[in-house]
Amino acid sequence: MTQSKIKIYFLGTSGSTFTGRDFPPCIYVEGFLFDCPAQCPQKLAERGLLGSLHTVLLTHLHMDHSLGIYDLAWHLGTVMSERRLRLYLPADGRETVSQGFKVLGGALSGKLLGFFEIIEVGDGFVDNGIKAVATQHSVPAVGYRLDIGDVSICYTGDTAPSEKVIEAFSGCSVLIHDSTYPPGYEELAVRDGHSTPRQAAEVARLAKAQLLVLVHLPYARLGDRVGEEFLRTAKEIFPKVVVPEPGYVLELGGASWR
Numbered sequence: 001m002t003q004s005k006i007k008i009y010f011l012g013t014s015g016s017t018f019t020g021r022d023f024p025p026c027i028y029v030e031g032f033l034f035d036c037p038a039q040c041p042q043k044l045a046e047r048g049l050l051g052s053l054h055t056v057l058l059t060h061l062h063m064d065h066s067l068g069i070y071d072l073a074w075h076l077g078t079v080m081s082e083r084r085l086r087l088y089l090p091a092d093g094r095e096t097v098s099q100g101f102k103v104l105g106g107a108l109s110g111k112l113l114g115f116f117e118i119i120e121v122g123d124g125f126v127d128n129g130i131k132a133v134a135t136q137h138s139v140p141a142v143g144y145r146l147d148i149g150d151v152s153i154c155y156t157g158d159t160a161p162s163e164k165v166i167e168a169f170s171g172c173s174v175l176i177h178d179s180t181y182p183p184g185y186e187e188l189a190v191r192d193g194h195s196t197p198r199q200a201a202e203v204a205r206l207a208k209a210q211l212l213v214l215v216h217l218p219y220a221r222l223g224d225r226v227g228e229e230f231l232r233t234a235k236e237i238f239p240k241v242v243v244p245e246p247g248y249v250l251e252l253g254g255a256s257w258r
């Protein structure tokens with residue numbers, strides 16, 4: 001029996017801000033979306049994925065990960081959609097997002113917020129194949145493990161290397177990890193709640209992941225070519241690493257990656 005392949009779309013992959021060719025993490029798989037920066041809804045529409053989106057998993061509310069939810073609701077309102085999306089976010093995020101809609105939506109805020117069923121999650125949350133783990137960042141943040149069939153896709157969002165993450169993401173088919181700081185800046189990365197490619201690779205090794213994907217790279221500060229150095233240094237520690245180009249589609253079949 002042949003299994004249908006699971007496709008992971010790395011629509012945005014850059015760290016903290018956009019460049020001419022990329023924008024912060026916006027990763028779509030099977031109707032689920034990991035993080036939703038400002039550019040994300042339009043890019044989903046461009047790739048024909050917006051119609052099948054049913055769940056948004058926000059790791060935290062920093063604007064490079066969350067601003068797109070306002071645009072998404074505005075879009076659904078404008079096209080008079082009757083859809084309702086599930087919106088997972090870290091505990092206490094509901095109030096912040098409600099305030100955001102009040103400021104940005106004015107009299108329409110109630111209607112806009114109504115496009116989302118908000119689910120607050122904390123460390124250890126489990127529901128319908130979705131698991132959350134607290135990460136180490138400068139604001140409350142979670143990473144998500146998504147189990148689809150026999151494939152598990154794990155996304156850290158912004159985080160320093162974390163024992164808890166290693167445990168929760170043990171045996172992942174694909175580990176998508178923060179890689180914001182260049183090699184040699186490990187201490188600074190931890191202080192700021194981020195990771196270097198070496199640290200991400202060490203997490204992948206300890207978690208026994210099958211594949212590591214580095215995202216949130218500092219292209220805006222260090223240029224588009226920095227990915228080559230990140231890939232090389234990560235591979236010194238963990239052999240199977242991808243630094244995705246924006247728009248890259250990773251296909252998974254069964255328990256192994258291709």
Ligand SMILES: [Zn+2]
Pocket residue numbers: 015016024062064065158216
């Ligand atoms: Zn970020």
Ligand SMILES: [Zn+2]
Pocket residue numbers: 060062137158
């Ligand atoms: Zn952040």
